[in-house]
Amino acid sequence: MKYSYLLQRSTAYRAALVFSFFLFCIFTSPAQDLQQEVEKVVQEGKTDFMDIFKTLHQNPELGFQEKETAQFIAEHLDSYGYTVTTGIGKTGVVGVLKNGEGPVVMYRTELDALPVLETTDLPYKSTKTVLEDGGSETPVMHACGHDAHMTWMLSAAKYFAEHKNRWKGTLLMLGQPAEEPVLGAEAMVNDGLYTKYDIPEPDYLYGLHSWPLPTGSITAAKGTRMAGTDQLDITFYGVGGHGSSPHLAKDPVMIAVNAITLYQQAVSRMSNPRNPVVLTVGALTAGATNNVIPDKAVAKLNLRWFDVKDREVLVDAIQRINKSVAQMYDLDEQLYPEMKRKGWSYPLVNNDKMTTVIRSDIKTNIPNVKIFTEDDIPAEMGSEDFHHLVIHNKKKNYFYAFVGVVDPVQYEKSMSATGKPPYYNHNGNYQVDPGAIPFGQELAIHGLLSIFNNNFE
Ligand SMILES: [Zn+2]
Ligand SMILES: [Zn+2]
Numbered sequence: 328m329k330y331s332y333l334l335q336r337s338t339a340y341r342a343a344l345v346f347s348f349f350l351f352c353i354f355t356s357p358a359q360d361l362q363q364e365v366e367k368v369v370q371e372g373k374t375d376f377m378d379i380f381k382t383l384h385q386n387p388e389l390g391f392q393e394k395e396t397a398q399f400i401a402e403h404l405d406s407y408g409y410t411v412t413t414g415i416g417k418t419g420v421v422g423v424l425k426n427g428e429g430p431v432v433m434y435r436t437e438l439d440a441l442p443v444l445e446t447t448d449l450p451y452k453s454t455k456t457v458l459e460d461g462g463s464e465t466p467v468m469h470a471c472g473h474d475a476h477m478t479w480m481l482s483a484a485k486y487f488a489e490h491k492n493r494w495k496g497t498l499l500m501l502g503q504p505a506e507e508p509v510l511g512a513e514a515m516v517n518d519g520l521y522t523k524y525d526i527p528e529p530d531y532l533y534g535l536h537s538w539p540l541p542t543g544s545i546t547a548a549k550g551t552r553m554a555g556t557d558q559l560d561i562t563f564y565g566v567g568g569h570g571s572s573p574h575l576a577k578d579p580v581m582i583a584v585n586a587i588t589l590y591q592q593a594v595s596r597m598s599n600p601r602n603p604v605v606l607t608v609g610a611l612t613a614g615a616t617n618n619v620i621p622d623k624a625v626a627k628l629n630l631r632w633f634d635v636k637d638r639e640v641l642v643d644a645i646q647r648i649n650k651s652v653a654q655m656y657d658l659d660e661q662l663y664p665e666m667k668r669k670g671w672s673y674p675l676v677n678n679d680k681m682t683t684v685i686r687s688d689i690k691t692n693i694p695n696v697k698i699f700t701e702d703d704i705p706a707e708m709g710s711e712d713f714h715h716l717v718i719h720n721k722k723k724n725y726f727y728a729f730v731g732v733v734d735p736v737q738y739e740k741s742m743s744a745t746g747k748p749p750y751y752n753h754n755g756n757y758q759v760d761p762g763a764i765p766f767g768q769e770l771a772i773h774g775l776l777s778i779f780n781n782n783f784e
Contacts, residue, residue: 361493362692365772368486369765376482379403380764381451383474387440387467389457390505391514393418396438396477400502403481407488409500412524416514420502421526424488429496432778433529434483434771435716436476437506443470446755471752472537472732475759475767477502479535483771494779499529501716509556509670512715520716531681531778532725534713535770539748540699540731541738542763545770547686547728548701553675554603554631555638556710560669561586561649563613563624564662570618577656580613583624586652586664587611590628593644598637605631605708606641631708633674672712680783681726688777693769697731724783730770732763 388396397420401411409422418438444466445453453468484500487493505511521528538546563583568576587608598604606628613624628645632638649664686698717723731738733748737760741749750756 358691361776362694364490365486365692365769368489369482369768369772372482372485372768373765376478376768377761377764379481380474380478380759383477384449384469385451385453385455387453387455387469387474388438389442389459389465389467390439390508390511391417392457393438393502393504397502397504400438400477400481404484404500407485409484409488412526415520415524416504416511416516416518418504419511419515419518419520421520421524422484422500423526424484424498424500426487426491426497427495429494429779430530431497431499431527432775433499433501433532433716434480434775435501435503435532435534435713436480437471437473437511438477438502438504439473439507439511440467440469441471441507441753442466443468443753444755445470447758449758468755468757470754470757471507472757472759473506475537475732475763476535478764479767479771482768483775486772487775493776496779497527498775498779499526503716506712509558509672509710509712512712513670516715516719521719528720529717530722530724531783532713532717533685533771533774533778534711534725534727535730535767535774536711536727537732537752537759537763537767538729539733539738539751539757540729541697541733541735542731542760542766543695543735544697544699544731545686545689545728546699546704547682547689547726548699548704549677549679549682550701551633551674551676551706552727553706553711554605554633554708555635555672555674556632557628557630557638557642557671558669559628559630559642559645560667561626561628561645562665562667563626563649563653564658564664565620565622565624565656566662567622568620570620573620576620577658577662578620579622579624580620582652582656582658582664583611583613583626585655586648587626589648589652590645593641593648597644598632598640599634602632602634602637603708604633604637604641605629631710633706635673670712672710673714673718674706675711675714675727677726678724678783681724681778684781684783685726685774685777688781689770689773692773693766726774726778728770728774730763730767732759732767734760734762 404422565579
């Protein structure tokens with residue numbers, strides 16, 4: 328009797344154990360377990376990474392001048408156990424973390440800031456000035472959120488070094504110089520990023536960029552997301568002279584102005600009207616005083632396009648226009664305008680499969696995240712040189728997303744009052760809501776985990 332009672336009790340006990348294990352499995356699924364782990368890691372590191380963000384924000388540097396910034400990133404990656412190489416493409420930095428057989432995944436952040444005067448009243452605002460390449464002094468500010476991008480990367484770098492049980496493969500953490508002038512990614516590749524430094528080519532590339540959307544939201548969209556771009560400098564030559572005697576001179580100001588006016592006809596009459604195209608002359612400089620005809624004028628152009636055919640149409644038209652205006656002014660051939668091609672980039676096109684899988688993993692792992700897709704937000708005319716990092720890569724698999732960094736209350740207020748967000752990238756009042764620091768950290772970590780733990784072939 329006693330025995331059977333014990334047996335009964337032990338059967339019931341065992342059943343209860345099995346049932347509670349079953350409940351445990353339901354209520355703490357592997358996904359939930361991971362979600363809680365990442366949340367905990369991010370919360371515990373909150374003060375440290377906020378300090379890192381503020382330090383970076385207060386110490387901005389312009390493209391290819393990011394010596395201290397690169398050093399800061401390198402030291403942190405080194406302290407987490409990465410093998411670090413600096414000085415790639417002037418100031419680029421890469422940390423490599425190997426963890427067995429698996430895909431090679433690269434996470435990219437930009438290092439550079441902008442020649443913009445900060446107008447926020449944040450206690451950690453930038454008050455720095457630097458010398459531009461031309462030698463003139465300019466205020467400098469992280470007005471495009473690259474300080475947040477670096478913070479997100481360092482946080483993910485630390486997590487992956489400390490949680491090697493969660494992934495297998497090789498992780499590359501890349502700090503790219505000079506993203507703003509669209510030169511740095513190409514400079515790193517041309518400097519032998521994948522050939523000189525024992526850094527493997529990535530199978531997959533992942534990048535996040537801050538955007539004036541509310542914190543807690545992300546644009547994770549398939550297909551073409553950003554335009555291709557070209558930076559072109561045109562030098563118009565002439566023959567200088569007295570302002571009173573234009574007939575004895577060849578006025579480069581008039582040559583430049585005529586050419587610029589005609590450029591817009593190439594946009595409206597020659598490129599395919601079904602495709603968006605932009606041509607902006609962002610700078611036009613010539614001469615020094617009222618009554619002297621100068622001998623030179625320089626126009627700085629920027630092109631945006633989605634179809635390479637439109638790009639060719641525009642570039643060819645610019646050269647024909649330059650020549651025809653020079654002929655109209657009867658210039659000697661050696662004085663015909665010169666075109667210098669500078670930074671450029673193809674359109675940014677997200678891999679469809681990676682986008683679908685990563686955004687579904689992000690949705691599972693970050694509760695309350697708001698995901699905008701290609702159906703909500705059309706492609707931007709903005710550009711990125713991100714894809715230069717995989718341009719010679721056979722696979723060209725990448726995913727690049729826009730992260731909301733505006734305080735949600737401020738965002739709503741501004742939208743209802745003006746129909747616009749309170750600020751935009753590249754403006755002196757641009758700022759990253761402190762809540763977007765941990766949010767971006769979680770996106771970086773979960774996005775990378777998703778790439779390591781899925782097969783996109
Ligand atoms: Zn920017
Ligand atoms: Zn940027």
